[in-house]
Amino acid sequence: MVRFLFPDLPEEGGVIPETPSSPLPQEKTSSPGSPHSPRPVRVVSSSSLLLPLLLPRLYPPLFTLYALCGEQEEDLYWDCVLRLNRQPDLALLAFLGVLQKFWPSSIPVSLPLLGENQQILSTTKDACFASAVETLQQISTTFTPSDKLKVIQLTFEEITQEVQSLLRADFLWSMDDLFPVFLYVVLRARIRNLGSEVRLIEDLMDPCLQHGEHGIMFTTLKACYYQIQHEKIT
Amino acid sequence: MASGGGRSSSFKVVLLGEGCVGKTSVVLRYCENKFNDKHITTLQASFLTKKLNITGKRVNLAIWDTAGQERFHALGPIYYRDSNGAILVYDVTDEDSFLKVKNWVKELRKMLGNDICLCIVGNKIDLDKERHVAEEEAESYAESVGARHYHTSAKLNKGIEELFLDLCKRMMETAQADERLKGSGAGQSVPSRRGVQIVDDEPQAAAAGGCCSSG
Numbered sequence: 001m002v003r004f005l006f007p008d009l010p011e012e013g014g015v016i017p018e019t020p021s022s023p024l025p026q027e028k029t030s031s032p033g034s035p036h037s038p039r040p041v042r043v044v045s046s047s048s049l050l051l052p053l054l055l056p057r058l059y060p061p062l063f064t065l066y067a068l069c070g071e072q073e074e075d076l077y078w079d080c081v082l083r084l085n086r087q088p089d090l091a092l093l094a095f096l097g098v099l100q101k102f103w104p105s106s107i108p109v110s111l112p113l114l115g116e117n118q119q120i121l122s123t124t125k126d127a128c129f130a131s132a133v134e135t136l137q138q139i140s141t142t143f144t145p146s147d148k149l150k151v152i153q154l155t156f157e158e159i160t161q162e163v164q165s166l167l168r169a170d171f172l173w174s175m176d177d178l179f180p181v182f183l184y185v186v187l188r189a190r191i192r193n194l195g196s197e198v199r200l201i202e203d204l205m206d207p208c209l210q211h212g213e214h215g216i217m218f219t220t221l222k223a224c225y226y227q228i229q230h231e232k233i234t
Numbered sequence: 235m236a237s238g239g240g241r242s243s244s245f246k247v248v249l250l251g252e253g254c255v256g257k258t259s260v261v262l263r264y265c266e267n268k269f270n271d272k273h274i275t276t277l278q279a280s281f282l283t284k285k286l287n288i289t290g291k292r293v294n295l296a297i298w299d300t301a302g303q304e305r306f307h308a309l310g311p312i313y314y315r316d317s318n319g320a321i322l323v324y325d326v327t328d329e330d331s332f333l334k335v336k337n338w339v340k341e342l343r344k345m346l347g348n349d350i351c352l353c354i355v356g357n358k359i360d361l362d363k364e365r366h367v368a369e370e371e372a373e374s375y376a377e378s379v380g381a382r383h384y385h386t387s388a389k390l391n392k393g394i395e396e397l398f399l400d401l402c403k404r405m406m407e408t409a410q411a412d413e414r415l416k417g418s419g420a421g422q423s424v425p426s427r428r429g430v431q432i433v434d435d436e437p438q439a440a441a442a443g444g445c446c447s448s449g
Contacts, residue, residue: 097303156276173278174258175299179306210316211246211296216281219298223309230308 048146051204055143066196074195076229084187084231088125092187098180102163104128129185132158136189139197145205148197149214152221159185179220186224198222242292245405248314250338251323252331253302256357259388260323261297264398286402293402297321310338311345318405319351321397326356326385327364332372339379349412351404352381353397360387 055062067074084092093103104127126133136155142148159181163171191197201218209215251257258279265282280299285292300306300313314320322338324331335354342350354376356367369385376383382400386393 097305153276160276160278172258172262173280175280175301176253176258176303178277178280179301180303211244213277213281215296216277216298216313219312219315223306223312226312227306227309 048206051144051146055204059143063193063196063200066199067193070195070199073229074193077195077225078192080228080231081187081190084228085190089128090124093128093184096180096184096187098184099177101167102177102181104166126188129159129162129181129188132162132185133188136185137191139189140191140193145201148201149205149209149218152217153214155185156182156217175220179223182220183224183227186221187228194221194225194228198225242294243406243409244294244296245318245402245409246296246298246316247319247321247401247405248298248300248317249321249323250300250310250314250335251302251321251355252304252325252328252334255302255323255325255328255331256388257302257321257323258299260321260355260357260386260394260397261299263388263391264394265297284398286399288399288402288406291406293406295398295402310341314342314346314350317346317350318408319353319401321353321355321401322381323355323357324367325358326367327358327361329366332356332367336375339381343379348380349408351401351408352376352379353401354381354383355397356383356385357388359385359392360389 084095087095090103132155135151135158139148139151142151159178160173163181186194198218198221202222205214205218249257249261261282262279265284282297282299284295284297286295287293298313298317300310320338320342322335324335339352339354342352354372356369356372359365373383382404384393384397384400386397388394
């Protein structure tokens with residue numbers, strides 16, 4: 001981040017002098033009253049106060065820098081996204097190893113109608129987990145890491161809701177089950193510069209969130225980005 | 235990493251192991267059984283938290299599940315980064331799953347050194363008749379790599395409480411030893427060494443600047 005932000009700042013003119021000094025006064029005001037060790041809280045408050053102000057202004061050049069920096073990876077990722085997205089829903093779900101019980105049609109596989117349904121379904125594209133896919137796409141329209149993390153969380157919630165309405169029985173996500181489903185959603189969301197999104201969040205998110213639920217959600221998105229690059233294409 | 239601070243510490247623990255060894259069942263057992271504060275999170279069993287009280291110290295555990303499928307193996311480092319502990323689960327009836335654990339141990343030691351507390355867990359001891367991994371072998375292996383070995387049965391709820399309690403104590407010891415090493419300067423526990431904390435460089439110098447332009 002330092003490496004990125006500082007070379008970038010001078011071009012932004014007026015904003016520069018503020019950055020090094022402004023986090024500090026803010027810390028002073030926000031650190032008392034926190035029962036925990038002072039240091040993490042400071043950082044939290046300074047970034048959560050500062051980033052919403054700075055990022056909208058810095059975002060375009062900063063994001064471009066991120067994109068340039070990871071260009072090769074991004075190209076590789078995008079290649080895979082395009083190729084895998086040619087597959088219809090069911091084929092892609094199967095390819096990614098998503099358990100059948102999470103597939104959209106709750107039609108039992110043994111039904112005689114299967115042939116017909118399967119045909120319709122097998123040609124459907126972009127129909128399953130559509131709302132989760134749409135939600136995740138909003139990640140590109142947000143500026144701050146915390147807003148982006150919220151988008152990721154909403155995406156997981158959408159996925160869970162969809163699956164819950166599918167399987168009435170109690171079910172619990174384990175990562176074995178959840179990861180392929182989320183991977184599917186990430187692929188279908190076709191986010192152009194996912195790598196840059198990931199790096200930006202990683203560099204700027206509140207450190208205290210790292211071990212929390214947002215942390216593992218973000219980590220899972222990051223894992224998807226790597227997985228997509230290394231996914232062998234059939 | 236663990237934030238010390240005397241009052242409470244928080245630890246991240248990753249759960250590694252092949253697909254059907256029951257790793258998720260082990261944590262589910264642990265987190266739902268004793269204390270009744272079952273945290274229903276969005277990620278459900280993929281992310282569980284637990285508050286503990288060990289010798290008067292509050293400990294927060296965050297347990298991260300990982301996808302055990304072979305094709306996702308390469309994602310390990312993304313998940314175990316910054317972990318204080320790892321629970322490596324195998325199925326005592328499945329020798330292959332024990333080999334996977336050995337691979338994980340090698341990788342973790344290589345990447346994270348001795349900072350991470352390793353627990354090797356032989357699950358499904360209720361199926362002892364079909365056991366394919368010898369107890370002595372597993373235990374001596376664990377010892378040889380500086381890990382602890384546990385026998386559990388998520389089904390019968392055996393050995394799980396001990397596993398986590400023990401792990402917590404060891405993580406606390408590691409964190410304390412770490413702090414002592416760093417000397418008094420380590421009192422200000424730094425949660426991570428990422429670049430964001432430009433702030434830390436000159437806290438006193440700029441503290442005088444009264445009004446910030448960020449309002």
